[in-house]
Amino acid sequence: MDIRRDSTDVLKASAAHTIIYRPDIDGLRAVAVGLVVLFHAWPKWLRSGFIGVDVFFVISGFLITSIILKDLRQRAFTIRGFYVRRIRRIFPALITVVLAVLAFGWYVLLRQEFAQLGKHVAAAAAFVSNLVLWSEAGYWDNESVTKPLLHLWSLGVEEQFYLVWPIAMALCFRVRFGILAFLALTLAGSFLYGLYATFNHPAEAYFSPVTRFWELASGGLVAYAMTKRSPLLPAPLLISSFGLLLLVLGAVLIKGQADFPGAWALLPVLGTCALIAAGNVSFINRRLLGNPLMVKIGLVSYPFYLWHWPLLSFGYIIEGEKPEPLVKAALVLAALALAFLTYRLIERPVQKSPNKRRAIQGLVAAMACFGVLGVMVKAGLLQERMPSSAVARYMGALNDLGFPDPAMKPLRYKGSLFQQLDGKGQGTTVLIGDSVMEQYAPLVSQGLRDGRFDRSKVIFATQGGCMPVEGAVRLPRLRYPTCTTTVTDAWRLAASPEVDTVVVAASWYGYFANWQQDVQMPVDGQLQAFPAASAHEAAYATLQQSIARLRTAGKRVYLILQPPSGNQFDPRSMITGSRFGEMKPRTDMEAYRVERFYSDNAAPRQRLLRIAQATGALPVDPVETICKDGICPTVNAEGEPIYTDPVHMRPFYVKSRVHYLDPALNGTISTIGSSMKLL
Template identity: 90%
Template sequence: MLKAGAAHTIPYRPDIDGLRAVAVGLVVLFHAWPKWLRSGFIGVDVFFVISGFLITSIILKDLQQRRFTIRGFYVRRIRRIFPALIVVVLAVLAFGWYVLLQQEFAQLGKHVVAAAAFVSNLVLWSEAGYWDNESVTKPLLHLWSLGVEEQFYLIWPIALALCFRVRFGILAFLALTLGGSFLYGLYATFNAPAEAYFSPVTRFWELASGGLVAYAMTKRSPLLPKPWLVSGIGLLLLVLGVVLIKGQSNFPGAWALLPVLGTCALIAAGNESFINRHLLGNRLMVKIGLVSYPFYLWHWPLLSFGYIIEGEKPSPIMKAVLVLAALALAFLTYHLIERPVQKSPNRRRAIQGLVAAMACFGVLGGMVKAGLLQERMPSSAVARYMGALNDLGFPDPAMKPLRYHGSLFQQLLGKGQGTTVLIGDSVMEQYAPLVAQGLRDGRFDRKRVIFATQGGCMPIEGAVRLPRLRYPTCTTTVADAWRLAAGKDVDTVVVAGSWYAYFADWQTDVQMPVGGQLQTFPAKPAHEAAYATLQQSITRLRAAGKRVYLVLQPPSGNEFDPRSMITGSRFGEMKPRTDLAVYRVDRFYSDNAEPRRRLLQIAQLTGTVPIDPVDTICKNGICPTVNAAGEPIYTDPVHMRPFYVRSMVRYLDPALNGSGQAMARR
């Protein structure tokens, strides 16, 4: 985030520092207590508008006074941004070296490199898929917004300088940037949500909005005749954004207009209106605003490490302590690092030192990512458990992409007859190593096996998976999968999913259309609509002569998670547990009795063959969590590892052979 301190070229406005305090407060509260303030992420949008306003104001004034230089602009940005960023990233890297395990530390190294190159948003965009690890385990996740701003700084001063000599050139450039970025953002929000959230192209309109306010204020001051009314409207829009925006679904899109227009109005009102002068401009708000940049930098790493060390979400008291610690560190960083650097009499040496330091931590990050710099904690004792994490077999190297309508599926080719379509989520995708090897070995006699799947997407037509930022295409992909399965060349269809998780009492990330409106799980009407839709979809396939298999959810739970097989302290040493938890089938059935009963009922009513993986995986009421060599057989609480799938899973054999009907009857 852009820091305060541009008073050398434009008049200082305390109310803008107060507005920064509002922005950072929203973000911090959202990150610490997301269920209490689900819309707090709009604080980033407020920051973007402020940055666009201040940067454009500085550039325009320097251009008018004929003293603007590209070099001078970037020197000022380095002095503002680098000091606190270098301190925080190095602290995160050092603490990560002390408490993280091998794969965690390697990922941190990757993110340190991205931070040094100011491309964190692009890296996180590439990591926005289903199989990526949780965002709370990424201590530098929040630097994506800094990446957007730095990419803005690369383009903005050069573009404004080029347009300055042309009459209305700057206004035309601002309008085109704002309009084009906003319209593309609307499209991307519904078609590529991860891009819409992390791409600079879809965010530049927010910075350009602040730039447009800056341009207008150079033409007339005050901007509007009734600043009290303008500031009141701005505050109202911000409040509406906090109240009405319920999550990151469909964001930024049109919803971002609320925080963006609200911030523009508050800035345009000037610093003499009551709200700006007495609410935003009071001493406490200004003090927090002055340290908003280091506060933003510190708060997320502390919360993230709290989650990593605890192994779960920190308690509310712990979160409060971490937030206060971040605020204290922000004040220390501001007074002991930022201000001394900015007041340094030898500016040239200060800039050289900052650039060198930034390059050094980028090199350190690269060394960590490459494994040249090892973590403190020895990992040999827990290597088999850490090696199990992210041990995934999808997509298989032998797979070939298959475009069907707007969806991208994967297919494996064999030497037999007939086509099997596998519909499902990541639970179905985990079987890819089994299918690939079976086709290579001639164990399966299929001509084609198509994985019409999408991780995290409930394989029921019409279902919506939240948040859309992570699951942008579930509804269309699932619809295409069922449409593909109905094709004439398809003779066998297998449906599998993480059923018991979707229909669990705690599940609130799935919606189903009920009576023309979306209802959210676990509401009973939404559950009933999902069961009815699944039955109707299978009935259509059965009426078309397809043989259909409905696979129940394999055993799943924390007992399978390799991380649960490790004990010890992050501040000492992690070692294998000697008392591995026993996984009991009776408890699994008891906890998931209702969805299991309903799925078996659907299979019976539609003439579908049900497959219960428990019958194969578990013996005498107990399911193994490790193999004979003590290696975890799952990569997480839900998904089996490729070696185990290839060697132990046999319940899909009927669906992958032409004689499957006879085998199923047997």
Template identity: 45%
Template structure:
């Protein structure tokens, strides 16, 4: 059962402080991205660095034991349990206790589900079916970051067994490994185009990153010499740095872009620890110390930021985030010294493994029970509520759409709109379409109210996450269909203006693109309406309808400024024929004070999207002020 390894490079398996330094870079990138996203927009690539490091180190250990014929699958998993479980259990138990104290029943239900997923190392599969890592509601998921542990542990369920049978059958390890790596990478490329969320969370599309580290470990043990060149580390660190600052959440990832952090990490590891960057930067005592606590630091930092966000009903200010990271650093060091090291090393390893497994199963069961029992609502005291009607959260809105309306036509636009949920409906099952809503989710949330207030019209919405400009390929087929469909007489453009203007290099460029789009629609003979949007609040509506423990401030109103984009809309309207601005801001705001409540009814389902009542309320106002929309076709 020996692997044909030439063990000429005896130091390949020895401790390398520079790899702990690389771990430090990885965790610092991730926590900086989470705490200060405006500073390092691509800091999430730190997870890819972790994957490469893990693939390299664990595979090196596996090869060593296979070569010496001391490999035991049971001992391998025992070591993984002693490495992974202590800190993970500490964080999961703490999150459940904190969640019990401060979360509302529906939030505790969600946390219970995520605790069960984290305990079973399937968090990535759960989040795959919910929403994206960069979704606006991700901040309210204290255990979202456990998705990466799911990918890693799913890999290690398969990888040791694979190596064992390859060695037993004396097959070519390298040939099979490269084959699997190529298949995983191709799946990553394909799914990044057709289902980006699947590409981000699926183990199939992520395994290649760990296996790149495994291939490097094999090459090192074969005696391949990389380390004599100082340039390898420099190039590798540069690739990581460029990835962190140039990649961002608006880009398709992993896809081709993941090559940069993955290959950058490989180059750093391929260099020997006595190279300049490895020796004097990565092996610096501070970097090594951060690397040693990188695992508990990764586990602690996100729940602290997330719980702070939930309590404040918004992304916390920089001072709160900085305090959260400081606390995470202290907790990480204490976890490493007092929990992780004692349970990982020392006497009675089998007893420790048994105790850890029992505790993990118990916490997974508690999480599942909490989810099935709707957040233990029968135990938890109901929060203090104002007498507000209206639903909060996305499920009621999404369920109402799917239950009361019909998939949009034509079929090819419906198929392009499919993601986690359908993002394309119309108000009648067939017949000509009269009014089209085009834009982003701020067009979608107008649909229910307008569709039900105009029962004689067939209304449709076509939305994408980007700006609905004529030069945007995402909207090409939509405009080709809408502008050439003679039954569609009216178009409403609705957009989260605040969120989209900043994506262009300058406001002037945004205005030029918008004007080109409105002129194109005007020339088609359609009547164009454009909303000046609803106010975007800085807090979640749960901050308006509930008071948490410990007692938090109840807020429903906020002072907001809109001149930044309203002036642009006015200029575009003045330069476009047959275009009308629908003033929706005045339905929520008086002067610069805006409210998400009207007549004791909550109108928002999150900080910037209307709920069902909000859609009905706004549609009624729109039709009163714009009688042209009532015109029969």
């Protein structure tokens, strides 16, 4: 977020096109940064705090457009001058924070973690963090809290805005109503595409500059209108009250699982526009937003934003879990203190430097240097402090995934994209499920190549994180945008005449756990969330109906129960030590017992077995293959973790030990070996 301030940043334009300071806009910045920080620190308390980013976007669009319009009308605008001002505002705090993050990451991170940080440092230097995070978005991406520079995506959007905006406005300035037409078209086009992308490409809608420009253009439109009349509208108190109401409604009504930005973003965007358009004369603007404490926080909102997320992220990384509430509060206060220090000791001295040319050259050189450092870290030329050899096998197991397999080719079916593997046999098997099914891709690919499976086609009609039950909704949509349609299309594909065998597998016990609240099922015309008993029952009944239809059509159906899972399989649980000292393998790992796994998941396991019995599907329990004598291994004979996380097996283990899919990948039901049991 580019939330900068000096005596000319917060402004209103008068008929003479002069600029005066508006404390209320600094106060509005304080509101915005407060929303974001509270959301990141305590998301369960304020699930809508991310709308603070949208408030920042509107403010930036207003300020930048106002400055450009003033310079254009005074014939003082130059592209070079514009970017010189941006560099002096943006670079000092950004360079300070990113270098601090890189140095601290070098001290506490392990190899894979440090390499990813290097990638994000390089992206920050090029102002493309939003594009990099967009490319990483997806089910298999690691948790956002493990990315200390995640928050720089919004700064990337603003910098891309700065590349386009001044040039476009300068070109439109000489045309009558050219500026107004440009603002209106940008706003309308970006907003309409954002509506489409929110429902069809949620990650793009969130991170793409194209879908965010309308928010900045909204502020720009207010700036343009205020050059004609200031304050823009009559009854400033009424307008500012309306704007504040919209912000409050956004904070109350918008949830983390909403389709965002989309139409929901209108609440914070229009609310911010109204507060700015009301001028600085109303009680809300003058007394609330213009309060000295609010103004002071607004003045340091940019460095506060930059510091808060790395501190919270490193807190999570060091603790290995969410920090305690008091720890998070201390980290937020530390971020605020660092923000004031950064403002006083770095930002202001640089901006007031008498040798502006040398200051700009130094800032650009420093930015280029930390970009090079990021590339070196990503390439492994600059390595972390902590020796990683002792825990290399555990860290190397992370993100060791086999989906999609290189031999796969995309298969577009109706509105969904599936993956197909071709063989030399007869018949078609469709695999329906989530990432638990996708983990079997290396096994299927190798088996088809070796001729062990006699299928003509094996189609992975899967979607990570999506429970394979028709009608189910998985939230949030940013991460699970197409679950409902993909699962519906998968079952339709399975019903095709050319398909003779269907296999259904998923993280069943995870979905039906008592804590799961991110799955919803339609019940009596309304969506009800897990773990409500009615939602569970609707999911079980729908799954049984779907399988029964396939069995009625004469297809073989295999229902695969969930393989052993839990934190004991997670490679990260196999190491111990201090991030400030050295990490080493654990020697006190307890055995993973089948008895406890069955006990903890007895209810969904028994229900799935009854569904198989009622429909004539063949139930398969992976435990009978993976575990022996009541104990499930977490590492192989060489000590290598066999899972990549608590749920998913690694490709080498799937290919060598998983045999329970063999009957489904051959034309006839074969004899079941001792390592597999059909219940």
